[in-house]
Amino acid sequence: MFQPINIQVFTFFLCVWVGLQGTLELGFVRLNLLSLEHRFSLTASQLAYILAGYDVASVLCLLPFTYMTTRFQVDKARVFPVGLIIMGIGALILTLPQFLIPPVTITDSTNDTDLCIHHIPGDELPPNPRVVGPAQSRSFIVGIFVFGQALIGMGTMPLYTLAVTWIDENIPKRKSALYVGFFYTSNILGTALGYIVGGYTLDTVHTDFLTQEAPLTIDSSSKAWIGAWWLLFLGIGVIGIILGTVVFFYPKDLVRKEPDEMYNTQDQGDGKTPLRVILKSLMQNPVS
Numbered sequence: 001m002f003q004p005i006n007i008q009v010f011t012f013f014l015c016v017w018v019g020l021q022g023t024l025e026l027g028f029v030r031l032n033l034l035s036l037e038h039r040f041s042l043t044a045s046q047l048a049y050i051l052a053g054y055d056v057a058s059v060l061c062l063l064p065f066t067y068m069t070t071r072f073q074v075d076k077a078r079v080f081p082v083g084l085i086i087m088g089i090g091a092l093i094l095t096l097p098q099f100l101i102p103p104v105t106i107t108d109s110t111n112d113t114d115l116c117i118h119h120i121p122g123d124e125l126p127p128n129p130r131v132v133g134p135a136q137s138r139s140f141i142v143g144i145f146v147f148g149q150a151l152i153g154m155g156t157m158p159l160y161t162l163a164v165t166w167i168d169e170n171i172p173k174r175k176s177a178l179y180v181g182f183f184y185t186s187n188i189l190g191t192a193l194g195y196i197v198g199g200y201t202l203d204t205v206h207t208d209f210l211t212q213e214a215p216l217t218i219d220s221s222s223k224a225w226i227g228a229w230w231l232l233f234l235g236i237g238v239i240g241i242i243l244g245t246v247v248f249f250y251p252k253d254l255v256r257k258e259p260d261e262m263y264n265t266q267d268q269g270d271g272k273t274p275l276r277v278i279l280k281s282l283m284q285n286p287v288s
Contacts, residue, residue, distance in 0.1 A: 007170050010077065011179055013247055014163050017084050018183055019190030020236055021156045024091055025054060026187075027194015028232040029149070035202060035229040036145070040097065046142045053149030061154050066161050076158075076166045081248035083158040088240025090151030091233045097141045098230040103208040194232075202227025 033047055042050075069079065164180055171179045203220040205228035206212065218225055 010247075010250075011167055011171065011183075013243075014080065014159075014167070015182055015186040016243070017080065017240075018159050018163070019186040019193070020084075020240060021087065021159060022187040022190030023194035023197070024087070024233070024236045025152060025156070026191040028198050028236065029054075029094075031195055031198040031202070032229040032232065035207070035227055039207060039226050039229070040101070040138055040141050042138065042142065046138070049142055050145040050149055053146035054153040057150035057153035058157050061157055062161065065157060069162065076162045077250075078248065079158050079162060080166075081244040081246075083155045084240050084244035085248070086155030087152050088155075088237045088242075088244060090148045090153075090155055091237035091240060093148035093151060094145060094233040095230040095237070096144050096148075098207065100144075101137070101141065103211050198232050201232055202229065205231060 029051070033051075036042055036050070037047060068074070069076070163183065167179050167183060168176050206216055207226040207228050207230065209228060220227065
């Protein structure tokens with residue numbers, strides 16, 4: 001059996017999680033937009049839908065989630081690893097188009113635009129030679145990406161609604177501001193790490209390295225090069241699911257090393273206030 005986990009260790013877990021979120025959403029996703037456009041010939045509006053999936057899902061789930069956690073007195077320490085697991089599943093879903101769509105093969109290394117197109121009989125090929133499959137296939141691909149982004153948005157939502165509150169309640173008053181600073185700094189560092197690792201991977205690993213039979217005759221300087229965008233999502237997905245599962249099975253009770261009066265404890269009520277009353281109260285708050 002696991003022993004009660006130290007609060008500082010659990011706070012470190014939150015910092016790792018928010019770092020992974022920055023690496024994934026603010027680093028890998030944005031860095032991969034050009035590769036996704038190149039690989040699947042997506043339009044600017046389709047890329048916008050993919051990016052919006054994260055924010056729209058977060059906004060739609062934000063109020064119901066925070067209300068339900070208060071209503072049913074949900075243990076925050078249990079919510080966090082579940083959110084990380086959902087984020088990991090969303091990241092794995094983002095890799096699916098790589099395995100559902102046939103690979104693009106290069107037929108002539110001297111022609112940067114000469115890519116083999118897997119033509120489906122009865123479908124007209126678009127003018128862009130990099131398009132893989134018909135327009136319906138691209139819509140399906142965009143749907144997968146939007147769904148994965150939505151799961152990531154729902155999974156990471158507790159980070160910005162409950163995590164800072166949890167730190168403030170469980171870290172001594174004199175140290176809570178420092179730990180909150182570590183929390184947000186981890187997100188910034190994770191984003192920077194995402195750009196560095198993502199850029200290196202996209203420059204050195206080809207997207208179809210698992211199925212490429214002949215040695216590649218091009219490198220990242222070629223217009224026909226597509227980096228292994230999916231490998232980045234796969235790594236974050238596996239790490240998130242494993243880490244979330246391990247932390248989930250730690251016991252509910254966390255060890256406090258100092259007296260209760262040294263912590264910021266607030267009365268959160270009985271959680272029975274109706275949602276409409278809460279919304280009305282928020283709307284009636286004075287502007288100044």
